[in-house]
Amino acid sequence: MKWDEFFVTGEPMIYAAMVSIVLVSIAIPAGLTYFKKWGYLWREWLTTVDHKKIGVMYIIAALLMLFRGGVDALLMRAQTAVPNNGLLDGQHYNEIFTTHGIIMILFMAMPFIIGLMNVVVPLQIGARDVAFPRLNAVSFWLFFFGAMLLNISFVIGGSPDAGWSAYFPLASLEFSPTVGNNYYSLALQIAGIGTLMTGINFLVTILKMRAPGMKLMKMPMFTWSILITSVIIIFAFPVLTVALALMMLDRQFGTQFFAMQNGGMDMLWANLFWVWGHPEVYIVILPAFGIYSEIIATFARKNLYGYKSMVYSMVVISLLSFLVWVHHFYTMGHGVMVNSVFSITTMAISVPTGVKIFNWLFTLRRGKISFTTPMLYALAFIPIFTIGGVTGVMLAMASADYQYHNTMFLVAHFHYVLIPGTVFGVIAGFHYWFPKVFGFKLNERLGKWAFWFIAISFNITFFPLFILGLNGMTRRMYTYSESTGYGPLNMLSMVGAVGLTIGFILLVYNIYWSTRYQPREVTGDPWDARSLEWSTPSPVPEYNFAKTPVVDKLDAFWFAKKEGKSLTEEGDYEPIHMPNNNGQPFIMGVAFFFFGFFMVFSWWLPAIIAGMFILGTMAYRTFEQDHGHYVTVEEIERTENALRGEKK
Amino acid sequence: MKELFPVPHVIGFVSSLLLSLIALVVIKFDLSFGMGMTILGVTAIIQACLQLFLFMHVGENENKTALLTNIGYALFVGLVTIFGTLFAMMWGYQMI
Ligand code: HEM
Ligand SMILES: [Cu+2]
Numbered sequence: 001m002k003w004d005e006f007f008v009t010g011e012p013m014i015y016a017a018m019v020s021i022v023l024v025s026i027a028i029p030a031g032l033t034y035f036k037k038w039g040y041l042w043r044e045w046l047t048t049v050d051h052k053k054i055g056v057m058y059i060i061a062a063l064l065m066l067f068r069g070g071v072d073a074l075l076m077r078a079q080t081a082v083p084n085n086g087l088l089d090g091q092h093y094n095e096i097f098t099t100h101g102i103i104m105i106l107f108m109a110m111p112f113i114i115g116l117m118n119v120v121v122p123l124q125i126g127a128r129d130v131a132f133p134r135l136n137a138v139s140f141w142l143f144f145f146g147a148m149l150l151n152i153s154f155v156i157g158g159s160p161d162a163g164w165s166a167y168f169p170l171a172s173l174e175f176s177p178t179v180g181n182n183y184y185s186l187a188l189q190i191a192g193i194g195t196l197m198t199g200i201n202f203l204v205t206i207l208k209m210r211a212p213g214m215k216l217m218k219m220p221m222f223t224w225s226i227l228i229t230s231v232i233i234i235f236a237f238p239v240l241t242v243a244l245a246l247m248m249l250d251r252q253f254g255t256q257f258f259a260m261q262n263g264g265m266d267m268l269w270a271n272l273f274w275v276w277g278h279p280e281v282y283i284v285i286l287p288a289f290g291i292y293s294e295i296i297a298t299f300a301r302k303n304l305y306g307y308k309s310m311v312y313s314m315v316v317i318s319l320l321s322f323l324v325w326v327h328h329f330y331t332m333g334h335g336v337m338v339n340s341v342f343s344i345t346t347m348a349i350s351v352p353t354g355v356k357i358f359n360w361l362f363t364l365r366r367g368k369i370s371f372t373t374p375m376l377y378a379l380a381f382i383p384i385f386t387i388g389g390v391t392g393v394m395l396a397m398a399s400a401d402y403q404y405h406n407t408m409f410l411v412a413h414f415h416y417v418l419i420p421g422t423v424f425g426v427i428a429g430f431h432y433w434f435p436k437v438f439g440f441k442l443n444e445r446l447g448k449w450a451f452w453f454i455a456i457s458f459n460i461t462f463f464p465l466f467i468l469g470l471n472g473m474t475r476r477m478y479t480y481s482e483s484t485g486y487g488p489l490n491m492l493s494m495v496g497a498v499g500l501t502i503g504f505i506l507l508v509y510n511i512y513w514s515t516r517y518q519p520r521e522v523t524g525d526p527w528d529a530r531s532l533e534w535s536t537p538s539p540v541p542e543y544n545f546a547k548t549p550v551v552d553k554l555d556a557f558w559f560a561k562k563e564g565k566s567l568t569e570e571g572d573y574e575p576i577h578m579p580n581n582n583g584q585p586f587i588m589g590v591a592f593f594f595f596g597f598f599m600v601f602s603w604w605l606p607a608i609i610a611g612m613f614i615l616g617t618m619a620y621r622t623f624e625q626d627h628g629h630y631v632t633v634e635e636i637e638r639t640e641n642a643l644r645g646e647k648k
Numbered sequence: 649m650k651e652l653f654p655v656p657h658v659i660g661f662v663s664s665l666l667l668s669l670i671a672l673v674v675i676k677f678d679l680s681f682g683m684g685m686t687i688l689g690v691t692a693i694i695q696a697c698l699q700l701f702l703f704m705h706v707g708e709n710e711n712k713t714a715l716l717t718n719i720g721y722a723l724f725v726g727l728v729t730i731f732g733t734l735f736a737m738m739w740g741y742q743m744i
Contacts, residue, residue, distance in 0.1 A: 235722065268733075271733055272733075322725050334740050
């Protein structure tokens with residue numbers, strides 16, 4: 001391979017990106033050396049097994065990826081804002097929408113959710129960490145290096161360009177000869193294994209580590225949503241693992257699984273992709289439902305209406321989500337029977353989803369609502385998501401879908417579900433739990449400004465796409481002529497995208513501003529909330545709970561507050577057993593990165609060496625003796641007194 | 649030393665390698681379709697049991713409901729995926 005094939009050349013924008021990447025990668029080590037922070041970074045973050053810190057790292061990565069995916073989105077909107085625009089050429093546009101889709105779903109939505117669940121779930125169930133803290137760190141570093149691997153593709157070798165769904169035969173070696181789709185199969189594989197382990201970790205955590213007395217039906221709704229999500233992850237992600245492995249074999253080892261001849265079947269890829277892909281949609285939406293349930297109950301000052309029906313509807317969703325995948329390719333050419341069956345299952349899944357909407361509405365009814373920033377996102381979610389849901393039912397009708405399929409109508413639909421669903425959800429959760437992690441609230445005024453910008457601009461950006469789609473504008477179209485008449489609505493959508501950008505900048509500015517000026521928070525329970533995480537001081541000490549709380553009902557913390565009771569038993573502190581930090585997960589992640597990179601370019605010898613190194617880190621782990629450490633009683637007393645500002 | 653050496657696991661590991669080798673027979677020799685499938689099916693079932701009992705400790709679970717729910721769910725997803733795929737991609741394809 002020649003050097004000019006290795007680096008992507010010939011695009012001024014890419015050169016600018018290369019320069020900035022080089023500058024950043026010089027600036028970060030230089031800054032770390034200058035401020036003498038290497039040791040701090042290594043000890044406190046890179047080697048940490050603390051679920052709260054891992055959660056924070058997930059969220060930081062997700063925010064960075066939101067920025068990256070957002071820039072991609074802006075570029076696309078700018079390109080299509082006017083007819084016959086020449087900002088991006090066709091190939092570049094393909095690479096950008098593909099990267100945008102992959103990054104937004106797998107490297108923004110997923111880590112944001114996993115970050116929040118890392119921070120919150122152990123606290124909500126009264127545990128001191130997750131079941132397998134070390135595995136948790138491995139999960140994070142696999143995700144992180146998988147994401148980095150995909151991110152370098154646009155300057156080294158070229159990005160994947162066959163859409164985030166990478167349909168065959170387009171994604172085959174024959175039609176996508178660059179290494180772009182090798183990045184796809186390997187980066188997603190590495191990150192996906194990390195996610196699978198997270199699913200197992202949280203399933204075990206929730207089943208095994210709940211505080212005494214917390215029966216399953218007394219768990220907070222967010223924890224319930226994560227339990228269900230973990231189950232879906234465990235059963236859906238292996239399908240992706242297999243599909244990606246087959247894709248890699250096809251592209252790099254000459255197999256013919258998805259080929260059009262020799263007994264291969266190209267559409268089998270689409271089939272496997274969506275067997276994972278539809279449950280994946282619920283993996284990113286159910287946790288958001290959980291977040292909204294917490295927020296709505298807290299700020300309506302009422303217990304959640306219909307707790308049981310909420311739980312059952314999630315269980316039903318988890319089963320039905322495996323029964324609907326064919327609705328993504330109704331137009332492939334199967335018979336009426338197949339399409340009808342999957343139409344019906346798809347419409348059926350909207351029933352439990354509707355149940356949840358009504359539960360939230362009934363929770364709000366007659367509540368004493370306080371309009372905080374997280375609550376505003378939750379309230380805006382309900383009507384906007386309903387539009388997404390209704391258009392989803394329209395798309396679910398197979399015969400009508402022949403009209404909508406792969407038009408801008410579809411693009412509008414899935415953004416109407418993913419943005420108010422997932423993105424508003426994680427932003428709401430971010431505002432809501434921020435004081436728990438950092439000890440101060442984000443500023444409400446700035447938060448509300450950001451909210452209004454985001455909520456209004458979102459509709460300006462995406463509502464026009466419904467109309468454009470019905471008028472016949474197809475998806476993934478990099479330009480169009482003036483005579484199509486698509487110009488004005490696309491321009492309107494661009495205006496909205498600029499508004500969204502302003503909203504997100506305000507959000508980030510709010511983090512900066514609040515860090516500097518926002519008053520520190522001392523109670524640990526700034527929202528007067530209901531679940532156990534608020535019984536800890538903020539920021540939460542390493543061991544979470546000085547004494548394990550004992551729970552007897554749902555919202556036990558709320559009732560304890562009302563009755564002036566304590567959730568812990570009388571008596572002295574006892575030493576707390578905690579896991580040790582370790583560098584092995586990080587090093588293993590780095591090894592995976594190099595392994596993936598060499599594999600992308602089919603450099604076998606380096607790949608084998610990196611692979612051996614990965615096995616070496618595992619062998620090290622197997623023979624390692626690490627019994628963790630104890631936090632002494634004096635240390636607990638000191639920490640608790642300092643954080644709570646009182647004698648116990 | 650005897651307690652430290654995990655005999656069952658080593659046996660399990662070796663036999664799962666062996667089972668994979670036996671499965672390879674199918675492509676190395678010219679077998680009839682039915683014969684090949686039988687070999688694959690039988691080795692796959694033995695392999696799955698080996699994994700379940702030896703490495704995933706199915707037999708050692710005190711909580712029977714959790715175990716059965718899990719196996720039930722796995723069967724549901726597995727069967728739906730396999731037969732759903734066959735239905736969508738072969739049996740129901742361009743069937744009117
Ligand atoms: C921040 C504002 C956003 C804007 C302005 C935006 C805009 C766009 C545009 C213009 C396209 C390409 C349409 C086409 O030509 O086919 C697109 C595709 C897509 N977007 Fe977004 N998007 C945004 C956020 C998100 C988010 C938050 C997610 C997911 C959580 C997401 C997921 C996707 C996916 C999966 C695709 C399909 C990619 C493909 O065709 O392969 N987007 N988006
Ligand atoms: Cu779907």
